Amino acid sequence: MRDSFGFGAHRALVVTDRVSAFDRALGLVPDKGAVLNQLAAWWFAQLDALDIAHHLVDVVHPNVALVRSVDVLPLEIIVRGYLTGSTTTSAWHAYQHLDRKICGLEMPEGMVKNQRFDHPLLTPTTKEAHGDRPISQQEILQQGWLDPYAAKSGKSAAALWEEISNTAFRMFEMGQRVAAERGLILVDTKYEMGVAEDGSLVVVDEVHTPDCSRFWLRDSYEARLEQGQEPAALDKEFIRRQIVEAGFDVRSNADPSTYVTPQILAEARDRYLDLFQRMTGTVPDLQPKQSVAEVLTDLRTKAL
Numbered sequence: 610m611r612d613s614f615g616f617g618a619h620r621a622l623v624v625t626d627r628v629s630a631f632d633r634a635l636g637l638v639p640d641k642g643a644v645l646n647q648l649a650a651w652w653f654a655q656l657d658a659l660d661i662a663h664h665l666v667d668v669v670h671p672n673v674a675l676v677r678s679v680d681v682l683p684l685e686i687i688v689r690g691y692l693t694g695s696t697t698t699s700a701w702h703a704y705q706h707l708d709r710k711i712c713g714l715e716m717p718e719g720m721v722k723n724q725r726f727d728h729p730l731l732t733p734t735t736k737e738a739h740g741d742r743p744i745s746q747q748e749i750l751q752q753g754w755l756d757p758y759a760a761k762s763g764k765s766a767a768a769l770w771e772e773i774s775n776t777a778f779r780m781f782e783m784g785q786r787v788a789a790e791r792g793l794i795l796v797d798t799k800y801e802m803g804v805a806e807d808g809s810l811v812v813v814d815e816v817h818t819p820d821c822s823r824f825w826l827r828d829s830y831e832a833r834l835e836q837g838q839e840p841a842a843l844d845k846e847f848i849r850r851q852i853v854e855a856g857f858d859v860r861s862n863a864d865p866s867t868y869v870t871p872q873i874l875a876e877a878r879d880r881y882l883d884l885f886q887r888m889t890g891t892v893p894d895l896q897p898k899q900s901v902a903e904v905l906t907d908l909r910t911k912a913l
Contacts, residue, residue, distance in 0.1 A: 616912040621908055636874055646671060686801070688781040800816065
């Protein structure tokens with residue numbers, strides 16, 4: 610969860626320790642903000658090799674990223690490599706309750722939870738005040754979700770959507786490859802994008818962090834799948850699973866935070882740190898030399 614502050618042509622994104630799931634705030638995971646901010650920066654650097662534009666300018670504090678201001682699309686671009694999930698917008702929920710259909714796509718018959726798709730699926734959702742909802746490519750174009758952004762980019766909405774899709778699949782392929790080299794599986798992920806002043810498509814928010822992606826351990830995946838067990842994971846899905854296993858009904862209006870314990874949040878911290886170290890081969894900076902407030906004041910002074 611991020612706080613955003615504008616400084617002219619740039620913004621400062623403060624990545625906090627707050628954690629949410631099922632569209633509700635759940636509490637604080639210690640050091641989560643620093644881990645996510647620095648891991649996202651590491652992945653943005655990987656995008657440079659793919660010549661994919663992103664918004665990151667600099668990491669100015671363990672928890673703060675200085676980024677370009679862009680017009681952010683009102684859509685989340687989700688790429689799914691496996692049939693899984695625990696929310697009502699997940700592929701697994703759609704498989705069980707919505708005739709195997711998600712975002713206008715029909716998933717194959719005879720699959721089991723956590724099984725790999727033959728080909729990744731792109732399943733966008735809207736970003737709306739009352740919550741996300743799955744939407745198909747056809748609905749995106751028919752309902753004009755991209756029209757103002759397409760006009761700014763100088764493309765048709767269909768051409769812009771094609772660029773968005775291609776960019777998402779390229780990032781996902783790279784992410785899966787890099788994760789596999791480190792003994793991990795990038796299961797699925799959420800991307801956000803925007804259009805810059807020059808009309809170019811830009812990746813924003815975060816990339817391949819444990820908050821926006823699922824990561825499983827490769828070495829135990831097959832055995833656990835055969836035994837009907839959940840894969841060993843290093844991501845926020847751990848928190849969701851713990852809440853559901855404690856009795857939370859994902860289709861209810863109950864408050865999921867009542868199922869969260871300090872032990873769950875502490876274990877989530879350990880998993881986030883484990884993922885960071887496996888992925889980057891380093892440890893995150895958890896000891897800032899300045900406070901977030903001091904950094905924001907410096908940025909504001911420079912902008913003036």
